[in-house]
Amino acid sequence: MKPKNRIVAIIPARYCSTRFKGKPLTDIAGKPMIEWTYCHAKKARILERVIVATDDRRIFDVVRGFGGEVCLTSPKHKSGTDRVAEVAGKLKMGKDGIVVNIQADEPLLESVTISRLVKPLIRDKTLEMSTMSYRIRKKEEIDNPNIVKVVVDRKGYALYFSRSLIPHADKPGRKTFYKHLGLYAYRRDFLLKFARMVPTELEKRERLEQLRALENGHRIKVIESQFDPVEVDTPQDVFKVLKELKSRR
Numbered sequence: 001m002k003p004k005n006r007i008v009a010i011i012p013a014r015y016c017s018t019r020f021k022g023k024p025l026t027d028i029a030g031k032p033m034i035e036w037t038y039c040h041a042k043k044a045r046i047l048e049r050v051i052v053a054t055d056d057r058r059i060f061d062v063v064r065g066f067g068g069e070v071c072l073t074s075p076k077h078k079s080g081t082d083r084v085a086e087v088a089g090k091l092k093m094g095k096d097g098i099v100v101n102i103q104a105d106e107p108l109l110e111s112v113t114i115s116r117l118v119k120p121l122i123r124d125k126t127l128e129m130s131t132m133s134y135r136i137r138k139k140e141e142i143d144n145p146n147i148v149k150v151v152v153d154r155k156g157y158a159l160y161f162s163r164s165l166i167p168h169a170d171k172p173g174r175k176t177f178y179k180h181l182g183l184y185a186y187r188r189d190f191l192l193k194f195a196r197m198v199p200t201e202l203e204k205r206e207r208l209e210q211l212r213a214l215e216n217g218h219r220i221k222v223i224e225s226q227f228d229p230v231e232v233d234t235p236q237d238v239f240k241v242l243k244e245l246k247s248r249r
Contacts, residue, residue, distance in 0.1 A: 006094050007118060008049045009041050010087050012080030013104040015056035020234055024059050024104045028241055031066075033232060034059060036107030038068045044111035046118050047100065053087045081184075081209060085195035088188055096125060097188035105232040106183075107241055113225055117185045120221045128190040129213060130221040131158070132181040134228045141179060146233075148180040148208060150222060158220040161208050181225055184210075190218070 013024040013034055020026075024034040034052060041050045052063045055075040063070035071090075077083045081101060088099045098121050100114060113132065121127050133150050141147045145163040153159055160166060161180055169175050186194065200215040202208075213220055230240050 006096070007047055007098045007100070008051065008088070008091060008093070009044070009047045009100040009102050009114070010084045011037060011041065011050070011052045011102045011104050012083040013052055013054045013056075013059050014080075014083075015054075015059055020232070022058075023232060024054075025062055026232070026235075026238060028107055028238060029245055032062055033107050034063060034104055035066045035068070037102065037104055037109060038063065038066075040107070040109045040111060041102055041114065044114040046115045051087060052104075053083045055083070079209060081191075082195055085191050088191055091188070093188050098122070099186050099188050099191050101184040101186070103182050103231070106229045107232065108230050108244055109183075110227045110229070113183065113227055113229070116223050116225070117183055120223065121185055121187060124221075127221055128187045128218055129194075130185045130223060131210065132183050132225045133178040133222050134181055134225045136177045136179050137228075142177055148182075150178050150180040152178075152222045156222055158210075158214060158222050160214070161206065161210055163206055163208070178224070180210075181229065182231075194218075 015022055017023045025032045028036055038050060038052060052068055052070040053073050054060055054070065055073050060070050060072055071087050073083050073086045084101045098118060100118060117130055117132055120130050136142055143165060148161055148163055149166045150161050151159045151166050194213060197212055197216060200212045202215055203211040210220060230244055232238060232241060
């Protein structure tokens with residue numbers, strides 16, 4: 001019998017977002033955004049459990065209301081990763097336990113993406129962390145600092161993440177660039193260790209938390225995604241989600 005809680009997804013959700021207050025509770029086609037994200041995660045058969053982690057009673061009550069599992073966390077956390085680590089630290093997991101960090105603002109996340117993210121950690125017991133990328137197809141995203149770029153080595157491990165354009169486009173013509181998707185899978189013990197690490201210089205300059213792992217000598221496996229999820233960063237992005245939902249009918 002395999003150990004319980006071997007592969008668990010945790011969705012950090014906070015109410016007081018700087019750009020979009022109350023974002024997880026935003027109505028999308030009759031359901032709060034957090035419910036869309038939660039239900040899509042539940043469709044991933046590779047997951048044994050899905051938990052919302054929040055410090056807000058309003059989000060807590062809504063998740064409980066639609067039958068989801070939710071945990072109240074400290075209001076002092078500075079990042080979603082810290083919130084995920086708090087919940088993960090309370091779970092009784094097997095030696096090779098895996099924690100998936102799913103952003104609450106991805107209401108159209110494909111379950112197959114979660115499976116592709118987790119499988120490398122199942123195959124390679126030495127792997128501590130994985131994330132996703134997607135080949136940029138929209139010209140306006142290339143120079144957009146809000147779109148994080150990633151470059152990898154020949155074995156698919158991250159070399160660097162940046163808000164700047166990487167690699168440098170030294171010649172005109174068709175170029176291939178990859179953007180980073182903010183979905184992570186961690187070995188549970190590494191996640192707890194990562195959350196205790198002191199923020200690093202490059203991490204602070206780029207405002208990219210994953211650089212803390214690279215600066216401390218840890219590998220991050222990067223898997224190319226087949227899908228480019230619609231992320232909700234601003235109220236205007238809700239219309240993009242509604243348009244995508246309409247196209248799927």
